[in-house]
Amino acid sequence: MGAALAIAKREWKAYFASPLGFVLLILFSLLLGLFVYLWSPFGVPTLFARQSADLSGVFAARHLPLLFVLFGAAISMRLWSEERRLGTEELLLTLPVRPIDAVLGKFLGAMGMLVLCLATTLPTVYVVWSLCDDPRGLEWGPIFGGYAGSLVLGATCIALGQLASAFTRDQLVAFLVAFTLLALWFFLGDLATNLAPHLPERFAGAANEVQQYGLTALFDSVDRGVILMKNLVFLVSACALLLGLNAAVLTWRKAG
């Protein structure tokens, strides 16, 4: 685990060795601020239109998942492809570090970046807290629940991007592959919903079932502070499986 933490620390620093990390954070906070305060591409009412003292705008079922599609791929695109491009992957694999530790280290580094992205929403928490017009104050449960759910969903997106990054030495290709996969996942629910009426009856049920695994459906109730166990189990198991696959790919590559 010590090796994993060392790798995570190195990855963390790498993000801010160039302006890339800052640019990502600024873009993330600007886009999310736009969605929450000014205009939502999905018709979600803005904070002042809703007049609700909560972070429903931040944790709306489509806002954060959409940003995770974009920024999950961007954060994770360099994790392995950069190593392969610079030829440092072999060096890393020859070190006395287990592939799974290396995978976990890079994953934790990327998660640190994700945490920073979510931290850019703290001014919104301040705004809601200072404007709450209820003697009971803010309802903190759904807010913490929203952040927890976002972390789990973001972790799965990063794990997918990290796996995509392991197959190529070009960051742009890694980004495009991860972005495409995540976008497909994002629109999976809509695709299934729209296809279901046109499918034969025996497939319609399956389409409805598939719809529940869409990225937005998995995040649907998080804004209310409700974390459905079935979604949590799915996301955690998917994340573990993707990281395991990533480790397996490294093992195969190491084994030649």
Added chain:
Amino acid sequence: MSRIRLKVQAAVAVLLLLLIAVELNVVARRYGANARVDLSSSGRWTLAPATRDSLAAMQRRFENTVRLDEEGRQDEGGQKRELTQRERDDLRVHLELYTSAAPPPEYADYFRETESRVEDLRAAAGDFLRVEIHRLDPERSRLEIERAEQEGLSPIPNLDAKGRAERLWCGLVLRYAERKESAKNAIAPFDVEAWFVRHLDSFLETEPALVCVLVEQDLKKTPLARPGLEDLQSFQQELSRWIQKQYPDAMQGSPRAQEAQQEAQRLSQAHAPEVLAKDLRYLLRGSVTVRPLARIDGYNKLPAECRLLVLMRPSPTTLGAEGVEQIAAYLRRGGNVLAFVPRYEPTELQQQQFKQNDLGELGHYLEGLGVRVRSEVVAQQAPAIELQTQQQGQSADTVGRRRARSQRLPFLLRLDRADPAEAATGAAVEIALLRALRDALIELQTGAEQRAAAPAAERDELLGELGETARAWGEVWAAEERGAKAIEGELGLWPTAQEQQRLDALRQRLELRREDVASVETSREAAELALRDIEAQIASGERGAAAGLAALQQERAALATDAAQRTGELEALRSVVAEAERVQRAANLVRKAYLAWRSRFELSGEVQRQEQISRRAFVRELRESLGALEAGRALAPEARDAVDNFLGSFDLLYSLDAYRGGARAVVEAIAAHLPRERATRSDADENRALLLRGPRSLVDGLVNAFLLWTNPIELDASKLEVRDGAAEVAPVPAGKLRATVVARSATQARYAEAPAPMGLTRYLQSFGFLGTPSYEKAMLLEAMDPAKRSEELTGSLPLIVALEGEFPTYSGARDARALLDAVRRITSGPWLGGPLAFDDDVDAPVFETSGGWKRTAGGAPWTLEDLGTLARALKEKGSVSAPTAAEAPRSTPSGAAASAEAPKSGRFLVVPNLHFATSAGMGLVAQATQNRELSSPLLQRLLDVALYGSETRYQGFDQRARDARRRLVDFQSEETRSSPDHRAAELWRETLLGAAASSTYFEGEAEERPAQGGSLGLQVQSDPLGRALERLLSGEREAVLQGDDPSTREKRGLDGVVLDIEDGIVARAEARETWFRVIGVFAAPLVLLALLVASMLCGWLRYR
């Protein structure tokens, strides 16, 4: 080799991981489909345990049914045959949600929550529940919309952001076998979960709750029991109306409609008491079992499994001593009793076909149950009037009409009142006497009009009839005198402290009124003097200014020749000109101020003129009526003279003493005449003495009647501030409606009384109760987002509104109830519905207060102390907690001994008057089983306990429902509250509205004139003052008063000024919002940008 092994190990590990992940997900979906971590403070996004129990029970039942069906079906080979998919579907419960595909943003949360709750139900339910969600698009889903309408889910009208009408759907349909339930508007706060489980439970109920109805079986066999049968018939008609109201669309021709129609027809034709049990059975439709009981005694036991006992006409016949003991034991076990008390009982005497129910006897029986019953004097007066009329041998129709009237006299059943000398007794007598007087006068006047138009023969006949009627009226008076005697016997000396208090209050009001008039006159004279001074000043100022201008012009002409040398002098003269102009502007301002004063005085003068017109109209009407009475030879010449003298000087009578004196003279004359035909001189003297001395004599009645007729609606908040131990408000006069309003912003109560048929919505608007122009708008408000709703109501929603009154028409009472229901739904806070009674029947309302339960009876009003206590509790706690089971509906006998005997776990509700109670009671019982919406909290809890065994079944859910959404600060409301300009404008607007409301006296008069439109909701103005106010509000005078640029102000009026102020408020609110938007959007990027620059700078410095 090791490489291959490594690869295989990795592949196996991945496969294992995949297997574990799939297994975990299957298990999670299969067994934990609805498991969740609910981090909301009240767990409001989680189904209640009771709901899950119901779902599990229904699933077990479904599986059993499927198994039994499959075992019962064998194919040709004798093997068990599995049910087909369609056959399984027939056994399932189907839940359909019809929702709008694109709900407007302000309601999106509600639609989503409803859908989410339906999804939760789908996930938590087993195989037995099939859920379908239809998303309706008005342009694309035509077939589905038609289907929704067939299911009874009509669209909810709404206005979109651009003000265009749009249709929304959020309705639920629940089917099981042949049964179907639907809810048109399932938007929160509609309780989807409770609604669903409520009906699911009724589907599940294999052994319905037992409701026993104790009713006398041989009612029909006794021909003398006609009034009782009439009561029953009235009830059945009410029931038919109720069915039509509940199932308006179902009455259009569906099989169920036909069934309902046939049932209603049968009910209207049948008179047997067994029908009562049948009615209940029909209304409750399988959710309870109704068992009629003829008697409860040593042989006929009250069933142990009975959950609700309904006592119809409890009497010694049906309720023996052992029966009382059984009921007492039943109450001690936690049983519940609902008693309907009749007014009449059949009698065996030939001379009296029926008699008043002996409440004393009933009280004797009920005492054992911890309930004390006391009859009112007026209840004994009603049959006396009727019997006297009947003995005169009048026609059957006339008798019928008289009986109909006398039956409308209120029957008061008073429970555990601490003070036996309640004012309501006197009020009831007054009401009865005044109403009888009014009816007689109207009838006589109508007869006189007909007589004028009829041929001579018919005229003679009418005269004869009038004579008979007048004699009948004499009998009525005799009865009244005897009643008064009874009053004296019962109530003792006059006046009581409360009566004296009321009279003193009336006298003080009159004195205050006189003082007000005097002070207004004084002010007016002073203002006129001031005006003359001002005008003189203005004239002299104008003359001086003109002279100055002329001089200046001369000077200017002279200076023009020598301008270069005298520039300094010219500048000085210009400043003098500017000063003169300033003086002229000041004079103009003074003139405008005077105009404002003068318009106010014109206003008050107009109000006075309208009062006089109304008073004179009433005098004329009364004079004509008494003239008709005199024409019927009912009054002696001296009585007529007294009446004429009184009426002639009526306009001059401005003090209570003068009223009393005049009225006393009238009564002297009438009383002197009345006994001549039928009574001895001594009787007449005694009766006259009684009438004149009695605390609730006709003199007071006349005085009160005059005051009520001549006084406009009162909107005097200052006299009714809530204080500890404040005086009671007097009982509501007959035919009047009183609304008591406690504003949210202050613990202040306002009340007013109005003629009952007056437009309720508009009437309530005069309190600032509804900021909406119509009842329909109130219904729309119900579906609005709370934030928008609060904007709409502009913070003026009152905390408490209690409506009290009697309604002479069914439609009046219905409108009042509908309005109350609408308002109750749009308010999220606690709600008190007042005692609203059909016709003269009197409900026994029970209110829930912070201190437990409050019972009033006989239309007795809320005291301000009650309202104050409640208001304070609400202000301090934010809500009023529901009483615990121990506090809840108790009979609350006043005596300590009775208290000790009171059942602690049982509940007893006595509803007086069979006619009303049966219809309303049955309606409420049925309503309770339909949708859990009841106007009486006590009855709702009672039925919950009776039918479902526990009133805390959904306690958890209720807590969740009470956990309201937390709101952000509403900048606009905040700015509005802090704007003195807006407050001033609203105050003025309210004052004008109050004046306009008080200027309209009669709804009938208003209805004759079509609505004239109005910018402030003054749709109806029926007099010159109203029209003048309308002109004022629409801007004609406002332009003068404002005195700004006429081109922009001329047509805008008060509304224009308010709009300007509101524009400023909106601008300030938006500026504050923008500031927070900037913080939210740019705070983090700016900080990050600063960090980026700093980091680059550091790098650059390091590089250097």
